[in-house]
Amino acid sequence: MKRLLEYTGIESDRLQFSWISSAESTKFVKVVNEVTAKVKALGPNKRFVKKEAKVA
Amino acid sequence: MSTYTEKIREIAQRLLKECRVEMVIGFRKGSVPMMNEPCFVRKPEEVDALVWDSNCGINLANYLTNRKEKIGIVAKGCDSRNIVNHILENKIKREQLVIIGVPCQGMIDKRKIVAMAQGEVLEVTESDGQVHVKTAAGDQTFDKKDVLQQNCSVCVHRNPVISDEMVADPVEEQKDVDPYADVAALEAMTTDERWAFFDDLLAPCIRCYACRNACPLCYCPTCFVDEAKPQWVGKSQDPIDVRTFHLLRAYHCAGRCTDCGACERACPMGINMRLLTKKLNKDCLDLYGWEAGLSLDSRPALDVYKPNDTNDSIL
Incomplete structure (x- = not known):
């Protein structure tokens, strides 16, 4: 899905996947921090947004 | 191509006569050019409806989902791969099927023909890698390789991957695509x-x-x-x-x-x-x-x- 979305023009850091075990709390925190940093750097999503009443 | 048609009819008739299948799924001529349609043959005397040419692009595996009876199915390379998919996904059992394999040399893109032809297309026939198009304005001939569907022109699995009967010897797979x-x-x-x-x-x-x-x-x-x-x-x-x-x-x-x-x-x-x-x-x-x-x-x-x-x- 990530590769397909990037292929169709979504920024590469917008969607992220990661394998984290429920026992890997430290890894979870690390990944969450990384994801938030990357998404903040990208700014608000402007691509995949459905605008109101574009089609009546 | 016409030898394919005869062979498909012969196999279908044999399968139905011997009661090895209850139905054969193949193609028959459509009511307009280049639009062959799926055909479900249940009686040996009806096999003459079956045809094969370069307008058989519909994927017949689509008609196998959840069927309960024994079925003979005509399958080109891609159809046979979708039949494998169906078997793996438990949508049909291998034992239910007699797969009539057709080595495929690509299907014609009807949109390309319509775009290249002058006037309404009345009839499309083919011979020796050439496609003859009859229109109201006259006759035109194209090389089949110029009017193939794009996926067929880069296909590397033309021969059926599984089959019980083959209508012809396997064709050479494309290497340089x-x-x-x-x-x-x-x-x-x-x-x-x-x-x-x-x-x-x-x-x-x-x-x-x-x-x-x-x-x-x-x-x-x-x-x-x-x-x-x-x-x-x-x-x-x-x-x-x-x-x-x-x-x-x-x-x-x-x-x-x-x-x-x-x-x-x-x-x-x-x-x-x-x-x-x-x-x-x-x-x-x-x-x-x-x-x-x-x-x-x-x-x-x-x-x-x-x-x-x-x-x-x-x-």
Whole structure:
């Protein structure tokens, strides 16, 4: 899905996947921090947004 | 090609007479040129309806889903791979099937013929790699390789992967083609260019779902686009809704699509939505070395777990 979305023009850091075990709390925190940093750097999503009443 | 037709009829008649199958699924001539239609033959005396030429692009595996009877089915390379898919996904049992394998040399793209022909196409015949088109204005002849469906021109699995009977000796597989050249070209573009490209590509979509209906992979009793509770995707023609539909349709075919071209062929607007499914085919090949429907002995790429799967191998 990530590769397909990037292929169709979504920024590469917008969607992220990661394998984290429920026992890997430290890894979870690390990944969450990384994801938030990357998404903040990208700014608000402007691509995949459905605008109101574009089609009546 | 006409020898194929005779052989298909002969095999179908034998299977029905010997009661090895209750029905043979093949093609018959359509009511307009280049539009052969699926044909379900149940009696030996009806086999003369069956034909084979380069207009048999519909994927017949689509008609096998959840059938209970014994079926003889005419299958070119891509159909046979979708039959393997169906067997792996428990949609039909191998024992129910007698697969009549047809070595395929590609199907004609009716849109190319219509674009190249002068006036209305009245009749299309073929011989020795040439396609003869009869129009009101006169006769025209094209090389078949110039009017092939795009997926057929880069096909590397022309021969059936499983069959019980073959109508002819296998044909030579194409070696010097790159099936993923168009996907690679898109990958080389910038993000903005790709977004704009797909906006343009999908703009004509009228949400008729012909691509879904023609696809042998799309057999869910209720498709996600038809469901109302919950409603997964907007039903309007808003570009974002259209894009969501196409992305999800493609993703549902990940690791299963054989690039048979049924979706593009069925599209009334001529949208090449295969660019989406092919991207996933390419990823499956790159990440897992997987091509759909080649063997009954291996599980599909998205169906297996390997301890060494990494984040990057999340499709």
